[in-house]
Amino acid sequence: xxxxxxxxxxxxxxxxxxDDGLNPTLSLKDRASVIACVxxxxxxxxxxxxxxxxxxxxxxxxxxxxxxxxTVIFVPKxxxxxxxxxxxxxxxxxxxxxxxxxxxxxxxxxxxxxFGWYNRNAAINPNLIEGxxxxxxxxxxxxxxxxxDWVVVSVGDGCTIGGVYKGFYDLLQLNMIKKIPKILGVxxxxxxxxxQAFINDKPLEETDEFTxxxxxxxxxxxxxxxxxxxxxxxxxxxxxxxxxxxxxxMKLLAESEGIFAEPAASAAFAGxxxxxxxxxxxxxxxxxxxxxxxxxxxxxxxLTILEEPVLLEDDLEELIRYFKKEKRG
Ligand SMILES: *Cc1c(COP(=O)(O)O)cnc(C)c1O
Numbered sequence: 386x387x388x389x390x391x392x393x394x395x396x397x398x399x400x401x402x403x404d405d406g407l408n409p410t411l412s413l414k415d416r417a418s419v420i421a422c423v424x425x426x427x428x429x430x431x432x433x434x435x436x437x438x439x440x441x442x443x444x445x446x447x448x449x450x451x452x453x454x455x456t457v458i459f460v461p462k463x464x465x466x467x468x469x470x471x472x473x474x475x476x477x478x479x480x481x482x483x484x485x486x487x488x489x490x491x492x493x494x495x496x497x498x499x500f501g502w503y504n505r506n507a508a509i510n511p512n513l514i515e516g517x518x519x520x521x522x523x524x525x526x527x528x529x530x531x532x533x534d535w536v537v538v539s540v541g542d543g544c545t546i547g548g549v550y551k552g553f554y555d556l557l558q559l560n561m562i563k564k565i566p567k568i569l570g571v572x573x574x575x576x577x578x579x580x581q582a583f584i585n586d587k588p589l590e591e592t593d594e595f596t597x598x599x600x601x602x603x604x605x606x607x608x609x610x611x612x613x614x615x616x617x618x619x620x621x622x623x624x625x626x627x628x629x630x631x632x633x634x635m636k637l638l639a640e641s642e643g644i645f646a647e648p649a650a651s652a653a654f655a656g657x658x659x660x661x662x663x664x665x666x667x668x669x670x671x672x673x674x675x676x677x678x679x680x681x682x683x684x685x686x687x688l689t690i691l692e693e694p695v696l697l698e699d700d701l702e703e704l705i706r707y708f709k710k711e712k713r714g
Contacts, residue, residue: 386401386402386403386523386524386527386528386673387401387402387404387642387644388400388401389401389402389641389642391641391642394641395657395658395661396661396668397661397666397668397670397671397672398668398669398670398671399533399671399672400657400671400672400673400674401524401528401533401671401672401673401674402642402644402673402674402675402676403520403523403524403673403674403675403676404644404676405520405650405675405676405677405678406644406645406646406647406650406676406677406678406679406680407679408444409444409447409448410440410443410444410446410447410448410471411443411678411679411681411682412440412443412444412600412647412677412678412679412682413440413517413520413545413675413677413678414440414441414443414444414445414678415444415447415448416516416517416519416520416548417441417444417505417513417514417516417517417544417548418441418444418445418447418448418449418505418516419448419516420512420513420515420516421433421445421448421503421505421510421512421513421516422445422448422449422451422452422454423452424503424510424512425454425503426452426454428503430501430502430503431454431455432454432455432456432457432500432502432503433445433449433454433455433456433457433502433503433504433505434456434457434458434459434493434496434497434500434502434503434504434505435456435458435459435493435504435505435506436458436459436460436482436486436489436490436491436492436493436494436506437458437459437460437486437489439460439464439465439468439469439599439600439682440468440600440677440678440682441505442456442458442460442464442468442472442477442479443468443471443472443475443682445458445477445505446458446471446472446475446476446477447471447475449475449477450475450476455478456475456476456477456478457477457478457480457496457500457502458472458477458478458479458480459480459482459489459490459492459493459496460472460479460480460481460482460489461481461482461484461485461486461488461489462481462482462483462484462485463485463599464481464599465599465647465682465683465685465686466685467681467682467683467684468682468683471682480492485594485602485604486594486602486603486604487594487604487605490506490605490607493506494506494509506607508542508543508544508606508607508608509607513544513548514544514547514548514551514611515548515551516548517544517545517547517548517549517551517552518548518549518551518552518555519548519552520545520548520549520552520675521536521548521549521550521551521552521553521556522552522555522556524536524552524673524675525552525553525556525561525562528673530556530561530562532553532556532562532563532564532565532566533566533670533671533672533673534566534567534666534670534671534672535566535567535568535569535621535660535666535670535671535672535673536549536553536566536567536568536569536672536673536674536675537568537569537571537653537654537656537657537660537672537673537674537675538568538569538570538571538653538674538675538677539570539571539572539598539600539601539649539650539652539653539656539675539677540570540571540572540579540601540606540612540623541600541601541602541603541606541649542603542606542607542608542612543579543606543607543608543609543611543612543613543615544607544608544611544612545675545677546568546570546611546612546615546616547608547611547612547614547615549568549615549675550565550568550611550614550615550618550619553565553566553619565618565619566619566621566673567619567620567621567622568615568616568619568621569616569621569622569623569624569656569657569660569665569666570583570612570615570616570621570622570623570624571623571624571625571626571652571653571655571656572601572623572624572625572626572652573596573598573601573602573625573626573627573628573631573649573652574596574625574626574627574628575593575594575595575596575602575627575628576592576593576594576595576596576598576601576602576603576604577592577625578590578591578592578603578604578605578606578609579606579609579612579613579616579623580623580624580625582609582613583613583616583617583622583623584623588609589606589609589613591604591605592604596628596631596648597628597631597632597648597686598628598631598647598648598649598651598652599648599649599683600647600648600649600650600677600678601649601652622660622665624656624659624660624663624665626652626655626656626659628648630655630658630659631648631651631652631655632648632651632686632689632690633655633690634651634652634654634655634658635648635651635654635680635687635690636690636691637654637658638651638654638676639680644676645679645680645681645687646676646677646678646679646680647678647679647680647682647683648683648686649677649678650675650676650677650678650679650680651680653674653675653676653677654674654676657672657674695707
């Protein structure tokens with residue numbers, strides 16, 4: 386847990402980041418994948434399969450490699466190269482499905498039924514939320530069980546936010562914390578089924594998947610009930626951020642906190658910024674933002690908002706002119 390020194394900049398009493406981009410395969414998904422692997426071994430199942438936009442897959446592939454299990458992974462056509470590389474280097478059997486995540490999920494479901502592989506698809510497998518909830522347990526433990534007023538997390542399928550709620554819920558039942566933090570679920574403007582359902586108070590409806598935040602580009606969330614309940618029962622909220630806000634937040638997070646987050650993870654921070662500007666989160670409140678995945682997984686999108694570095698000769702005069710002109714240095 387990292388405490389921000391930029392309270393004045395964000396106008397907030399206390400802000401922490403839980404950086405799950407530092408997990409073994411660089412995303413929060415490791416918390417669920419390790420449980421899936423243990424459960425597959427318990428079931429004497431040597432092959433695990435899942436459909437994923439990237440992180441569930443790369444994390445499953447890494448954890449399975451460590452435990453001597455085989456993996457079959459169904460990915461949508463647009464999976465970012467960093468995540469795809471992880472799959473290949475961990476030795477997964479990768480099936481690219483021509484289409485979006487919905488298509489990849491659909492084929493994985495049919496294949497898992499046909500071949501009898503262990504199923505790591507988040508909504509189907511109830512054990513995964515037990516893994517994901519450990520992020521809440523850790524946040525509480527690292528804050529000496531004095532939990533923040535808000536926890537902010539980005540939402541795709543709704544399993545992560547369900548796990549966050551479950552972790553705090555369990556701690557409350559054990560009288561180890563005094564309250565469940567309000568949970569702020571953040572979605573991308575171009576793919577916001579939970580947000581729409583929340584503000585219109587109706588069941589989830591399928592949406593398009595138009596966002597660079599690939600890990601939360603989920604048009605048909607597989608955990609609709611848990612994802613909505615986490616926010617409603619914690620008296621939190623959902624909000625949406627645009628791709629532009631996500632990329633601005635990515636840059637700000639990196640420059641001011643030293644944390645490089647992938648777009649889907651930056652969305653949570655963008656959501657925090659927006660919630661502050663709309664005063665949904667109040668200045669005198671305390672907040673933990675969960676960073677769900679590492680920026681190195683998707684350098685292509687990051688580079689679109691960054692400047693190419695200058696190229697100079699081995700010439701000090703030229704360097705001095707450059708710094709003068711650019712007012713840098
Ligand atoms: C999977 C993922 C999410 C969202 O988790 P869901 O369980 O799909 O809601 C958010 N950020 C990153 C980086 C992820 O990999």
